[in-house]
Amino acid sequence: MDDQAKKIRWYNLALMAFVSVWGFGNVVNNFANQGLTVIVSWVLIIALYFVPYALMVGELGSTFKDSNGGVSSWIRETMGPTLAYFAGWTYWVVHVPYLAQKPQSVLIGIGWIFNQNGNLVNDMKPLTAQMIALAIFLGFLWIASRGVTSLKKIGTVAGISVFVMSMLYIVLMVTAPAIRGITPATTDITFKTIMPEFNFAYFTTLSMLVFAVGGCEKISPYVNSMNKPSKEFPKGMIVLAIMVAISALLGSVAMGMMFDANNIPKDLMMNGQYYAFQTLGEYYGVGNFFLVIYALSNVLAQVSALVFSIDAPLKILLGDADKNFIPDGLTKVNKHGAHINGYLMTAVLVGILIIVPALGIGDMNSLFKWLLKLNSVVMPLRYLWVFLAFVMVKKASDKFHSDYKFLKNDKLALGVGVWCFIFTAFACIMGMFPTGIETFTKEWWFQITLNVGTPFVLVGLGLILPQIAKGNKQA
Template structure:
């Protein structure tokens, strides 16, 4: 790329990253978990975790500027092909709980769009609701298998609308007391009331915070499109951190003004975003306008994300996989170019994860909260590979050159990488213990069991594919050609 083409500025990067990393659900879910103490938690997580994480991603993207496989390519460059396969497998398999919840979220959004209340699936028998969820998933799996791409554009528009309305909510809610005379639901905003109690219960909520600020690796390729990577990239990431911090802090305060932080509704994670816009419409005298617009936009965004997440992570796994790890049968495509056997594997895993929990979790609100918590445990596991790649990069620092370095001292940089790895692992482990559920009750033990078993099973399945590949692929060790599964 010529110097003339390197025209991405720090503020462009910050805005691109902000849109891809942040969402209103991050504010709602963490406020539901922690109440007003989440304000201090946001400050800590952004300063001690998110900023170094984003800056590490920039250095990895700069070093491996020609790689197309993202995290798996970084691991291949630092630790070899075997761990690179497991990095690619992890990136794909952690989307299974995500895919199991997206149809749920879409049905909830549809219910609010049509009826403007949260009872569409909330009051259903869990098994019936999950069978409906499975039907929705299988339908959109079929849509994805036919190469339908128009939903991506619709989803981009809808997602942008959701994002803009989320920012609008914060502004209008903060202004509501002075403009509309609304009284704050939470009375005490003192520093004492915002300080977390660093106990076992608090640590079980960390994974949701990590889940909220993760995903910065998506922007790593853009570091090489910048005019001055060494100066502009960190400036862009610091700006991103400030934007996330402001949005998180003001959003949490706005939520506390609308909902009593000491008496949080039990279904706030499931319906909190919709309650927020429903009440905002009442405050400003526009009736159901806000809730209908938000619910419709969110429904379309959820459907688009479902289709995209069925297809894209699977293609990343297969396109960048080594044939000694990926069975040739998985790369088989239909006439639309979709890896059909990979889709079948996805359908089986997601189907199990949709149905089995419904057999032991008594109501849909608890089931929704559990699946969201499971996502916060499983999704951050892919960030572990980012930090491992960075540690490997620092161990062999003399072999690599970069236009941008996170920290000049390689040993200090490695120490920060180890800290981020250890903190992520700790958050994932603690997230396995459900908060908001009576400790040691039957429901608590059932959820803990699923939270422990699911990650081990999903990652463990990654050991099976190489065994199948060894029997079915012959002696070929060639990388799967991306054109085969494009």
């Protein structure tokens, strides 16, 4: 009975995955990107991409239950150590744009805490704001290098608070017309207004949707801790998909009720979460109470995510380093257990990505949106390794055994794995095209050059370390 009590049930898994995968920003950013048509987009992306993705992760976790559960270990088992290194490098390096944006988010949140508006960052010149963001990043990089864990614990509480308030927003906003007599800002919510036009402009927004629903490989280690994984894991993932769908759909409707879908504020991606809670407070007669609580929680959660994302991916890359690919110098740790030269490499790459865009992008709103879009292009690159590992498992299905199978028909499962790989790659490529600015202007060319160049440079840098490691061995 004790062993059974310790097993993770399907509802435990669904809740854990929901908290780790989903966030209010996903609703705000994609509504800002697509307006009401995002409602249909959510249905399609969840049914055709998210559900099979999550179930594939379950099968991979079960297949390689004795590994550490990471993507690089799956690639090592299916394709060898060289590609495993590149999978590990990709997992780490895609966090560089993520780390470059977190200080921006912290600065924006601080402005809302003290001013209750977005003017602090809106009124700054991009280079000034980015210099402050760089200082914030370097400060927390130093804190992370000292092994400080209290911020992570505070961030966990803050993250839960942000999540609870996000759910509260949806409930209070959807019921506001009935409870408070609020007239919705968008009244024309019909089949016609929610159906996207599947044109070039639409396809450039897909990467943001993929970015929103990705990352469920984090839960793969829990597959083998479940009670009857072959039955309960898919049940948990289906419940997760239903929860994400409800949150995404109701959240998008709530945003449409609060903001005119035909006249979306230009800075909704940057300030939309704060506008939402400020307006909600006005509806319910509590002033800026919701806003301040959300801003405080969000800043602490962003700070925690910044510290954790500096440290954790680096440990995955360097903690069990293969000396054929990782130079000895990068594995050096200080007395706090931090990979100090790895931190220095992180500081250089993130610093460049914080400062260089500010030299060619004219205002902070455009800069914030660009960096968010870049994240949606770069971060899903790590998902490609998940689908590649799954495809290789299906191609050698007689060699690999799993207690849980996504689909009993291996050829059909292989086809779904190929579909997810191609769709992810397509979304990343289309996401490279700038949106919201005039085509072929100087800024458009600057943004697309960065969008295309950054992924190639970041992933390409992974070719350098094995050469250095080889040189060290010959010396």
